[in-house]
Amino acid sequence: MFSAVLFDCDGVLVDSEPITNGVLREVLNEAGWALTQAECMQIFIGKAVRDERVRIERETGRPLTDEWMQAFYARRDQRLRAELQTVAGALGAVMAAHAHTEGRIACASGADRPKVVMQIEMAGMSPYFGDRIFSGHDQPRSKPHPDVYLAAAAHLGAEPSRCLVVEDTATGAMAGIAAGATVWGYCPEGHGRAFEGLPVARVFRHMDELAVALPALL
Structure with a gap:
């Protein structure tokens, strides 16, 4: 049925969403936008922070500058390095997909590439993904648009219709479906x-x- 497997990263391979959104809530609160953790998750889960630029600037009354983003990234990455955990069973699933597709797997994330690479390294998955790591930040449009999944499929030489996408959010699922x-x-x-x-x-x-399930699908 499938010739390639494309994995999202956050929430699929690593349990990073609570950490990243916790830091995001902190910096937004400091900037003047009071959010609960549940509200922050609902607004930003599965999305790039920059995709909510208009709302962030409206709620904080401040421009979303590159300096602000870099400060957020630095605090986020420090917390991730200290607290990140691999999703249970994810390494085994990646190894199985790599074996049964003869290496035709990729990670296609909506997050910035340095974060994705760091997390995959921390999870011990770098030998299986190699350079097949794709970020929505590097594409014309991020999720829920299909660009990052189309780029990953093209790199693997796989027809999108023969790709299995593994996602944990509606935003990501819409990207894979599109x-x-x-x-x-x-x-x-x-x-x-x-x-x-x-x-x-x-x-x-x-x-x-x-x-x-993978052996019967590939």
């Missing part, structure tokens, strides 16, 4: 509400399920 790929939704809580209304082919709770 690219013409089949999307599986990772939802450790099991309810799958993040994907309601989207044609996600399967929702699964643990990365071990993906590793077990």
Whole structure:
């Protein structure tokens, strides 16, 4: 069915979303936008911070400068280096995908590339992804647009329709679907509400399920 597997990073390979959004909430609160953690997750989950530039500038009354972004990145990366954990079973799923596709796997993230590379290195996955790491920041449009998944598929020489995309957010799932790929939704809580209304082919709770299913799909 599939010739390549394309993984999102945050929330799929590493449990980084609570850390990143926690730091983002801190810096936004300091800038004058009072947000709860739940509100911050709802607004920014699966998105690049810059994609919410207009709202950030409206709520804080300040321009979203490169200096502000770099300060946020530095604080975020420091926290990630200290606290980041790999999603349970993710390394095994990546190893299985790499083995069964003969290396035709990639990471396609909406986050900035230095963060993605750092996290993949910390998770021990660099030998499996190599240079096949793609950032929405390097594309004309980030998720929910399909650009980053189309770039990853093109690099692998795979038709998007024969790519399996693994995502954990509606924003990412929409990007994979728009690219013409089949999307599986990772939802450790099991309810799958993040994907309601989207044609996600399967929702699964643990990365071990993906590793077990891959041999029959590739």
